[in-house]
Amino acid sequence: MRIIVILGRVLDPRGIVVNRRAGRIFVNREEYILQPADRCALEAALRIKEANGAEVVVLPRALLPDDDILRQALARGADRAIYIAGKPMPLPDDGVMVRVLKAAVERLGGADLLFTGATTLDTGQGQLGPRLAEALGWPQIVGAWTAEVADGAVRAVQRDGSGFVWVEAPLPAVVTFVPGALKLRYPDGRRLINIYRNVGEIAAALERWEAKDLVAPEELAPMLERRGQEFPPERERGVRLTGSLEEIARSAADALRAHLPR
Amino acid sequence: MDASFLDLLMAQQEEVTEAEGGGGIWVVADVVNGEIAPVTLEAIGAARNLAGALGAYVYAVLLGDGVSDLAQTLYQAGADGVRVADHPSLASFAVEPYLEVLTALFQAEGPEVILFGATRQGQELAPRVAQRLGGGLIEHVTAMTLDEATRTVQAAVPIYGGEYFEVVACPQARPQVLTVEPGAFPMPFIDKYRKGEPRMVEVAPVEPRVRVLGPAEGFTPPEVPLAQAPVIVAAGRRAGDFSLVERLAAALGGRVAGDRGARDAGWIGADKVIDLRGVVVAPQVYVAVGIRGDTYHNAAVENSRFILAIHPDPTAPIFRLADLCIEADPQEVLPALLSALEA
Missing domain, CATH: 3.40.50.1220 (TPP-binding domain)
Incomplete structure (x- = not known):
């Protein structure tokens, strides 16, 4: 069985400061981390590998300037990682990446499962998994909390209203995971050192493919175009609520409702 | 003014009649507990604003079982036309049956812009519709303007949960598919006197490949730190x-x-x-x-x-x-x- 995991990176939000008045973003510490939802996808794949036996192959969700997250995945137990070299896009453009990834999956000789994150930390995009499912003609399970494989099918826990349900899809299938669903294991120290020093068997597990060899150059043209940035108004702090206790409580309740996560 | 006279005046409003010729802005309705979800009405309101600048009509698509009566709500919110796919196979949301109906409809109608609510249904369907039709998709949109020269929707999407917004557009690919964040757009005026005759869509039942096995007894999600x-x-x-x-x-x-x-x-x-x-x-x-x-x-x-x-x-x-x-x-x-x- 082969499980392909699509991993992305994101600029650590703790390193950036948004100045609403100046309308500028200051990057104080340029540090990239694995997309939180993609971390869960990798952990789910590694657990199935341990339980059922599988080859875990890692692909990037964008054309990246470096292969750091792929090395991180290899250190955690992935069997193979493919760095797809190409000109990085100015915006995450899943409509374009799906062409590259579909070609990569086909060049790998297909797979039984394709795991990725259900959303990204920065843009909140969740289209890559369903787009890949459509491109490959596979069923999809979106927003899984855990997954297991049995009898030629993948079973996953998905939120349904206020509860959770088991859902099942025949293989091959695409499964996307919610952030925080599974805790990604720590890297193995020896593998980590070897993959960064390019020594041992693990060094051969990291391959480099060229995007232009997978798809025609015109298919790499971005679909999305940045047209500007907008900043929310500056926060007005220290607003005191006045009135009767009921009026104050009602105003506070309305404000809380407006700011609660949906 | 006497309210009853106003009622009489409004009641004389003609039925909404549809223009032929395809294109337009299409809103895919979300039905929750037998009612149209607020985000769908908000999306119709946002579509109306775009339609004015674009010179286009606003259409809504309603899918489900026994949902035909809800079509009038979509007219009242501002839809110029409504398509209804009412079939037992669409009783609960599943990707494949919904996708087949929508893509067949959109391939026939050639929409310019398609709006979904950024709900579970929208987030599962919108990427597949965009992929099948070769369109671009912008997710979690909180504001929209129109680049009239290229008839392109420019959409603001929140970054890091709303720390700031990127304004993005999809000028090359058509249709332009967008998912609209619930609560981001104002609820439109519901004109109770506006009405129309929805067109029924033929539904060929499709078996969903993903099956719900039942409740996940004993499953508790990990506690967030x-x-x-x-x-x-x-x-x-x-x-x-x-x-x-x-x-x-x-x-x-x-x-x-x-x-x-x-x-x-x-x-x-x-x-x-x-x-x-x-x-x-x-x-x-x-x-x-x-x-x-x-x-x-x-x-x-x-x-x-x-x-x-x-x-x-x-x-x-x-x-x-x-x-x-x-x-x-x-x-x-x-x-x-x-x-x-x-x-």
């Missing part, structure tokens, strides 16, 4: 009755925490102390109940998206940081706040 919790209600030395703090946290779906005063009072453990020396947080909502707000505490919560502070001392430093301040005893405020939240 306090540092990543989206809603936190924290108690301080002046919180009074701690059970009210716990009730408020439950009402908001949040986590209970506190400052060092709460730990000293024995209400919370050391792992729940919010402080530079303890846990540093940045939730979407932070409620400080009876917390005075010393330097260490305030520095640990300053990146919270919205802070409500309740403290009887008007000089409490937490009030300089909070968005909304209530100068009162938490023991008096919390019961009233709980009642207001339950109302």
Whole structure:
């Protein structure tokens, strides 16, 4: 069985400061981390590998300037990682990446499962998994909390209203995971050192493919175009609520409702 | 003016008639508990604004079983035309049956723009529709403008949960598919006198490949670490009755925490102390109940998206940081706040 995991990176939000008045973003510490939802996808794949036996192959969700997250995945137990070299896009453009990834999956000789994150930390995009499912003609399970494989099918826990349900899809299938669903294991120290020093068997597990060899150059043209940035108004702090206790409580309740996560 | 005369005048309004020729802005309706979801009506309102500038019509698509009666709500919200796919195979949302109906319809009609709600249904369907039709997809849109020269929708999408917004467009690929964030657009005026005759869509039943096996008995999702919790209600030395703090946290779906005063009072453990020396947080909502707000505490919560502070001392430093301040005893405020939240 082969499980392909699509991993992305994101600029650590703790390193950036948004100045609403100046309308500028200051990057104080340029540090990239694995997309939180993609971390869960990798952990789910590694657990199935341990339980059922599988080859875990890692692909990037964008054309990246470096292969750091792929090395991180290899250190955690992935069997193979493919760095797809190409000109990085100015915006995450899943409509374009799906062409590259579909070609990569086909060049790998297909797979039984394709795991990725259900959303990204920065843009909140969740289209890559369903787009890949459509491109490959596979069923999809979106927003899984855990997954297991049995009898030629993948079973996953998905939120349904206020509860959770088991859902099942025949293989091959695409499964996307919610952030925080599974805790990604720590890297193995020896593998980590070897993959960064390019020594041992693990060094051969990291391959480099060229995007232009997978798809025609015109298919790499971005679909999305940045047209500007907008900043929310500056926060007005220290607003005191006045009135009767009921009026104050009602105003506070309305404000809380407006700011609660949906 | 006499209301009955106004009613009579409005009732004379003609039925909405559809223009032929394809194109237009299409909204895919979400049905929740037998009613049109508010986000669908908001999307129709947003589509109407675009339609004015674009010179296009607004259409809505309604899928489900026994949903035909809901079509009039879509007309009342501003749709110029409604297509209804009413079939038992569409009773509950499943990707393949819905996708087949929508793509067949869109391939015949050639829409210019397609809007979905950024709901579970929209987030599963929109990418597949976009992929099958070769369109571009912009997700979680909170504002839209039109580049009239190229008839391209320019959409604002929140980055890092709304710290700032990127304005993006998809000028090359058609159709332009967008998912609209619930609550981001105003609810349109519901004209109760507006009506139309929906067109029924033929449905060829498709078996979904993903099966629901049943409830996941005993499954509990992993607890989110306090540092990543989206809603936190924290108690301080002046919180009074701690059970009210716990009730408020439950009402908001949040986590209970506190400052060092709460730990000293024995209400919370050391792992729940919010402080530079303890846990540093940045939730979407932070409620400080009876917390005075010393330097260490305030520095640990300053990146919270919205802070409500309740403290009887008007000089409490937490009030300089909070968005909304209530100068009162938490023991008096919390019961009233709980009642207001339950109302």
